[in-house]
Each structure stands twice: as structure tokens, then as C-alpha cells.
Amino acid sequence: MIDFSVIISHLSLKNPVMTASGTFGYGEEFSDFVDLGQLGGIVVKAVSGDNRDGNAYPRMAETASGMLNSVGLQNKGVDYFIQEIYPVIKDFDTNVIVNVSGSTIEEYVAVAEKINELEKIPAIELNISCPNVKQGGMVFGTNPSLAIEVTSAVRKIYKKDLIVKLSPNVTSIQEMAKAVVDGGADIISLINTLLGIAIDADKRKPILSTITGGLSGPAIKPVALRMVWQVSKAVKVPVIGMGGIMNATDAIEFMLAGASAVQVGTANFIDPAVTIKIIDGIEAYCRLHKVGSVKELVGGLS
Amino acid sequence: MKEKKVLHDLFVTENIHLNKRHFILELKAPGLLPQFLPGQFVQVLVKDSPSTFLRRPFSIHAIDPIKNTFRLLIQIKGEGTRHLSFLREGEKVNVMYPLGNSFTLPSGKNVLLVGGGCGVAPLLFLAGWLKEQNVKVTMLTGWKRKADIFEKEAYQQCGDLLVTTEDGSEGETGMVTGHSIFKSVKSFDRIYCCGPDRMMKAIAHIATRKGVECEVSLENTMACGFGVCLCCITPTTHGNQRVCLEGPVFNTKELTW
Numbered sequence: 001m002i003d004f005s006v007i008i009s010h011l012s013l014k015n016p017v018m019t020a021s022g023t024f025g026y027g028e029e030f031s032d033f034v035d036l037g038q039l040g041g042i043v044v045k046a047v048s049g050d051n052r053d054g055n056a057y058p059r060m061a062e063t064a065s066g067m068l069n070s071v072g073l074q075n076k077g078v079d080y081f082i083q084e085i086y087p088v089i090k091d092f093d094t095n096v097i098v099n100v101s102g103s104t105i106e107e108y109v110a111v112a113e114k115i116n117e118l119e120k121i122p123a124i125e126l127n128i129s130c131p132n133v134k135q136g137g138m139v140f141g142t143n144p145s146l147a148i149e150v151t152s153a154v155r156k157i158y159k160k161d162l163i164v165k166l167s168p169n170v171t172s173i174q175e176m177a178k179a180v181v182d183g184g185a186d187i188i189s190l191i192n193t194l195l196g197i198a199i200d201a202d203k204r205k206p207i208l209s210t211i212t213g214g215l216s217g218p219a220i221k222p223v224a225l226r227m228v229w230q231v232s233k234a235v236k237v238p239v240i241g242m243g244g245i246m247n248a249t250d251a252i253e254f255m256l257a258g259a260s261a262v263q264v265g266t267a268n269f270i271d272p273a274v275t276i277k278i279i280d281g282i283e284a285y286c287r288l289h290k291v292g293s294v295k296e297l298v299g300g301l302s
Numbered sequence: 303m304k305e306k307k308v309l310h311d312l313f314v315t316e317n318i319h320l321n322k323r324h325f326i327l328e329l330k331a332p333g334l335l336p337q338f339l340p341g342q343f344v345q346v347l348v349k350d351s352p353s354t355f356l357r358r359p360f361s362i363h364a365i366d367p368i369k370n371t372f373r374l375l376i377q378i379k380g381e382g383t384r385h386l387s388f389l390r391e392g393e394k395v396n397v398m399y400p401l402g403n404s405f406t407l408p409s410g411k412n413v414l415l416v417g418g419g420c421g422v423a424p425l426l427f428l429a430g431w432l433k434e435q436n437v438k439v440t441m442l443t444g445w446k447r448k449a450d451i452f453e454k455e456a457y458q459q460c461g462d463l464l465v466t467t468e469d470g471s472e473g474e475t476g477m478v479t480g481h482s483i484f485k486s487v488k489s490f491d492r493i494y495c496c497g498p499d500r501m502m503k504a505i506a507h508i509a510t511r512k513g514v515e516c517e518v519s520l521e522n523t524m525a526c527g528f529g530v531c532l533c534c535i536t537p538t539t540h541g542n543q544r545v546c547l548e549g550p551v552f553n554t555k556e557l558t559w
Contacts, residue, residue, distance in 0.1 A: 020427055032307040053542055060525050060533035062356050071532045074542060211379045217355060270347065270357060271528035272398075273309065 002286045003293035004279075006040065007072075008123040008238045008260050009161045009186040011095055011123055013040035016255065016294055017279050020242050021046055021099035021125060021165075022071065024228070027092055033272035033274050038279060040261060041095030043125050047115070048100075050075045061198035061207040066217025066244070067266065068198050070210040073101050073130070078111045082118065090120035103133040105153050112158045123161035126154060128180075129169075129192040129214075141167035141192070144179040151183025158185045163240065166190040166257030168220075168233070173227045174234035181235045188231060189240035189263065191224045216266040218244040225257050232258025232299060246274070248281020255297040305336040307401065307528055311394040314341050315371055317387070320452040324420065325380050325387050326363065328369045329397065337403035338362050338372060340428035341551040345527040346374075346386065347396040354382040357398065359546070361424035361496075361526050364456075377420035401527055402550050405517055410491025411437050416478055416505050418444040421497030426453065428458035428494060440464065440490070443499070444478035447471050456479055480506045487512050495519075499559075506554040516554040520545045 001081060004015040018041040027036050054074025061068045075081070081098075089096055098115050102108035108126065115124050128141035140146045146251045151164055164180040166173060168191035177188055195215025198207040208281065224243020232239045241259030244253050246267045254262045266273045282294065291297065316328035327454050332442035335394040345357035363375040378384050389395060413432060417425045422443055431438045439461030444453050457463045465473030466481050472479050478501065487493070487508060495505045496519040509516035520532040529547035536545055538556040543549060 023531065029530050033309065054532065054535070057535055058523060058533075059535065060523060060531070062354065062523075062525075064353060064480065066354055067355060069531070069533060070527070074532050074535070217315075266525075269531055270355070271309070272526075272528065 002283060002291065003281070006261050006294065008232050008240070009123075011041070011161055011187075013095060014263055014284070015040045015279055016259075016261040017251065017282070018043060018095070018097075018240065018261055018263045019126065019268065019274055020263035023198060023265040023268045028143050029087050029094070030268070030272055034276060038094035039094045039275055041097055041192060042092070042249055043097045043263060044089070045075055046073045046099040046101040046127050047078050047081045047111055048073060048102060049110050051075070051080070055068055056209040059210055059213075060205060063196070063198055063214065063215065063217070064219060066215055066219035068196050068208060068213035068215050070208045070213035072210070073127075078114050086118055086121075090118070096120065097123045097125055098164070099127050101127040101130050102150075102286055103130060104135075105132075106151050108150055109153050109157060110284060112154045116160065121160075123163055123187075124154075124158060125163040125165050125189055126151065126164050126185075127192070129165070129167040139167060139169070140171050141176065147176055147179045148183040150230075151180045151185055155184030158260055161186045163187040163189050165192055166227075167192045168223060168227055168243075169195050170257070171216050174230050177231040177235045185237060185269055186237050187240060189236065189242065190231060191220070191227050191243045194223065195218050200236070216244070218246055220244045221250060221253075225253060228254055228259050229257040229301075245278070248278045248285060251282060252285055256296070256300045258299045260298050261294075305400050307398060309396065309398050310398050314391055314393045314395060315369075315387045315517060316391065317389055319387070321450065321530040324452060325376055325378070327374045327376060327386065327389065327395075328371050328376070329395065330369070335365070335367075335370055336400050338400055338427075340363050340431045341404035341424055342400045342402045343424075343527075343550065344374070344523075345399060347398075348382045348385050349395075351381055354380075354385070355523055357527060358382045358386070359401070359527050361519065361550075362400075362427050362429070363423045364427055373477035375420060375423040375426075392414070395520040398527065402546060403548065405431075405494055405519070405551050407432075407435060408437060408515065412490055413437055413439055413492045413494060414483065414487065414490045415439060415441045416443075416493060416495045416497070417441070417502075418478055418497030418501045421495075421501070421519075421521075422453075424496055425494065426456055426460070431459065433460045440483070442466070442478055442481055442483060443500070444468075445472075477501070479508070484508055487514055490514055492516065496521075503559055505559070506559075509554060517549045517551055518554055518557070520552060
């Protein structure tokens with residue numbers, strides 16, 4: 001019997017496969033395709049303090065082996081989440097983790113405080129790839145002192161497992177990882193999207209309404225793997241890896257690089273049942289390589 | 303009750319090239335197909351195309367419940383559609399369906415369908431469906447020239463066919479928006495429209511000015527196609543709505559283009 005279970009801080013996952021925020025809605029939308037009870041966990045769409053309409057269309061551009069998005073964190077705000085969405089998703093037979101976004105430290109704290117009260121949410125994932133409107137739009141996750149500040153402000157009031165999701169658009173991912181651990185992060189997840197642009201050569205215009213957007217998909221996997229590898233050597237907290245995972249082999253690569261669990265994102269758009277295929281593929285790998293417990297794979301590069 | 307969305311490998315039963323840029327793909331499911339409604343679409347996975355990544359959305363063009371097949375009308379726009387144009391009978395293609403909402407029945411019995419380019423794709427299905435409900439259909443389609451016009455007989459079976467060509471080689475000269483039918487547009491209970499954005503916006507303005515109900519089918523670019531990624535949104539009177547889920551069909555009164 002292969003042991004697929006994973007313990008990350010206080011989180012108990014039945015297997016290492018989770019879904020990434022912004023790619024799986026709130027879980028419900030996938031019910032035609034996936035039995036959510038089979039997943040290690042789902043990270044739901046970012047929740048902000050107030051309703052956010054998000055950016056103007058066009059919000060996406062297909063790129064080589066990936067896509068750019070500038071959705072702009074569209075969501076109806078934390079109060080709507082608590083009243084309308086939480087009652088529907090709280091009893092899913094998997095870890096339901098809430099991604100928290102904000103444009104000010106106060107907003108992150110306000111949202112985290114409210115989610116803290118939700119009994120069935122075992123953890124939050126802090127999305128620090130948001131621009132800080134009080135500091136000219138500087139992204140929290142690209143400035144170590146801002147990253148510490150927002151993490152520790154949330155740490156003060158959030159009592160359960162605090163995951164901080166790192167932005168890759170930095171010079172030293174190790175520095176950012178150490179900063180959020182200093183701020184009190186229990187777990188680090190990475191990477192968020194890479195900043196990029198797509199241009200329509202015929203119209204001579206950028207394709208996205210916001211000009212720049214976040215790159216995801218297989219194109220970013222080598223960068224994501226490198227960062228997971230660097231971070232897992234730099235800090236002692238467990239790491240959740242993501243970035244272009246399309247199949248079980250990709251997932252295992254992230255684990256070998258140092259990730260205790262993985263998140264599958266963009267791949268869900270192409271095959272909504274990909275997470276199940278990945279779980280099955282990890283099992284096949286373990287049988288082939290006589291791996292008794294997936295924990296053996298974590299940081300298992302020789 | 304919304305039909306469950308599925309992912310299946312379908313068989314190509316026909317690939318009919320209408321001209322250099324348009325072809326019809328007829329697909330057959332292994333099991334029974336759901337009851338598609340006009341306006342709905344499917345998401346097709348393009349295999350072996352190194353430069354494409356996401357699925358491609360196409361409106362249902364026609365259905366054959368007896369053969370258990372449906373047809374897609376596809377315009378070759380880039381690598382993805384070019385790859386699909388090479389599909390041969392018997393080959394498999396992975397499709398997600400049924401997606402989106404559908405056109406609705408008018409309150410009256412006299413309607414005008416307006417299509418431009420591959421916007422005509424969902425309108426043939428719509429025309430046949432309306433005719434079955436005893437609605438009188440007038441179809442207006444716009445083309446560049448006479449040689450481009452395809453499926454004339456199919457449209458004529460559903461109702462009156464009017465045509466515009468930019469070079470005047472058939473029907474009235476110019477764009478659909480300039481057709482003389484719009485002088486008496488108030489005689490229609492509803493307008494249904496699908497085509498390039500600027501064409502739909504122009505038709506929507508005419509409809510609003512003349513007080514005629516109008517439904518359009520939008521073609522925003524999509525990533526997932528089933529309501530999760532929030533990339534395909536269009537602004538409406540009640541916030542951003544997903545073209546793949548709350549659409550692609552919208553009443554023009556709701557749109558704040």
C-alpha cells in the first residue's frame with residue numbers, strides 16, 4: 001500500500017495534489033468533471049476586502065506553451081464569500097484553503113481576520129503579488145520589508161496555517177522566502193505568474209487591456225522548479241510548488257526539487273480532470289519506482 | 303436543468319471545405335449527444351500543434367439527432383484552426399460540451415437574423431430551430447463578394463435569405479448594416495445577430511433606436527470556456543458577465559459595450 005498522505009505544518013492532505021487559486025473557481029464549477037474528495041486540497045479564488053470588478057477585457061492572450069492573464073482579482077469581496085460561497089463549499093471532503101488578496105496591509109488583515117472565524121477553513125494563502133496602493137503600487141511580494149510587514153500583520157491575527165504565495169518577479173527568491181518566514185509564514189507556495197506582454201503585430205497594439213499580465217503554463221516550469229529548489233534550500237518551512245504542471249511527471253519534478261505538495265493551475269483549463277490524472281500518474285510512478293511513501297520524493301534529488 | 307458538461311473523444315464523420323478559409327467539421331459522439339440549443343458552443347482541443355495551447359471555442363452550426371452528430375463551421379484564422387482543417391474522417395478529436403447559454407424564443411412570430419463572417423455559424427442552427435417553432439425567419443448575411451457565399455440552400459430552407467456583398471456582385475452593395483430591410487425593421491419582433499463586434503454594436507444601436515428586441519452572440523477570447531478563469535468577461539448592467547457561462551448570448555439591453 002503506497003502512502004500518498006502529506007503533512008504540511010498542521011495541514012493533513014490525502015495526497016500532494018492541490019489546485020491553484022484562480023484556476024478552479026470555488027470548486028463547485030468543476031463538479032461535472034472532478035470528485036473534489038479525491039484532491040489533497042483546493043485553493044479558492046482570491047478574496048479581497050471589497051467587491052472588485054477586475055480589469056477590462058481583453059484579459060488574456062495565448063502564448064507559446066502558456067498564456068498571459070490580467071484578470072485583476074475579480075471577486076465579490078469577503079462578506080459575500082462568507083455569506084454565499086462558504087456555506088456551499090465548507091463541507092467538501094478536501095482541504096479548502098482561501099487565497100487572500102489586498103491593496104493595503106489593513107485590507108489583508110481585515111480579510112484574514114474574517115476568514116480566521118470560519119471553522120472549516122484550515123489555512124489561508126496570502127497572495128502578496130498585489131500592488132500596494134499606499135506605496136505607489138509597489139508589489140508587496142517584490143519588496144522584502146513590505147513582505148515581512150504584511151506577513152507579520154496577518155500573522156498577529158490569523159491563528160491557523162499561514163501560507164504565503166511568492167511572486168517570482170524578484171531578483172532573489174531566497175531573500176523573499178526568508179522575509180516571509182521571518183514574518184511568520186508557516187508554509188511557502190510558489191510561483192505566482194511571471195510578468196509578460198503579448199503584442200498583436202497586425203494591429204500594432206498590446207493584446208491585454210492592461211498591457212502587462214501574468215504568464216502561466218508549461219513555459220514557466222523551469223523557472224518555477226529552480227525557485228522551488230532554491231527556496232527549499234534556503235528555509236526550513238514546507239514548500240508547495242506550482243508553475244506549469246500539466247502531468248504527474250511535472251508534479252514529481254516539483255517534489256524532487258523540494259516541494260511537499262503541488263498546485264495545478266492553468267492545466268485545468270485544458271483538461272478539467274487533469275488533477276485526477278496527475279494523482280493516478282503519481283501512483284503509477286510510485287509503483288514503478290517502488291516508492292512506499294510520496295514523502296520520500298520530497299527533496300529527493302540525488 | 304443544465305446538461306452536465308463532458309469531455310469526450312469524438313469521431314470526425316465529415317470535413318467539408320467550403321472555400322479556402324472555411325470548412326465544416328461533422329463530429330459523432332460515442333454515446334448519445336445532449337440536447338444542444340442554438341447559441342451553445344464547444345471547446346475543441348487541437349492536438350499536435352506546437353504553437354497552440356488552449357482549446358478553441360466554436361458555436362454549434364447544426365445538429366442531426368438521428369445520426370447523433372453535430373457540425374461546426376470553422377474559419378481558418380491561425381495555427382489552431384489550420385490544424386483542425388486537416389482532420390480526416392475517422393480521426394478523433396477531444397471536445398468539451400455543451401457550453402454556454404442559448405438564444406431564446408421571441409414573443410412574436412417574425413424575426414430577422416443578421417450574420418457576418420463566421421458569425422453565421424450559430425445562426426443556421428438558430429434559423430432551423432425557430433422554423434420548427436413556427437417562427438418566420440428572415441436571414442441577412444454579409445459577404446465580401448458573391449464567390450464567398452456558402453450554404454445558400456441551407457439558409458433558404460429556413461426562411462427568406464437576403465445578402466449584401468461589399469463589391470455588389472450579389473444582393474445589395476455594402477455592409478449588412480446598410481441593407482434596405484432596416485427601413486422596415488420595426489416589423490420584426492426580434493433581431494438575432496452574430497458577427498464581428500463592430501457589426502453587432504451597429505445592429506444593436508439600430509435595434510435600440512427602433513425599439514426592437516435584440517439578442518447577440520459574443521465571441522470574446524476564452525481560456526477555459528466553462529466559467530472558471532474569468533478571462534472572457536463582458537461588462538453588463540449587472541457587472542462583468544462570463545461570455546462562456548452567462549453568455550455567449552446576451553440581450554443587447556444588458557450590454558454596456
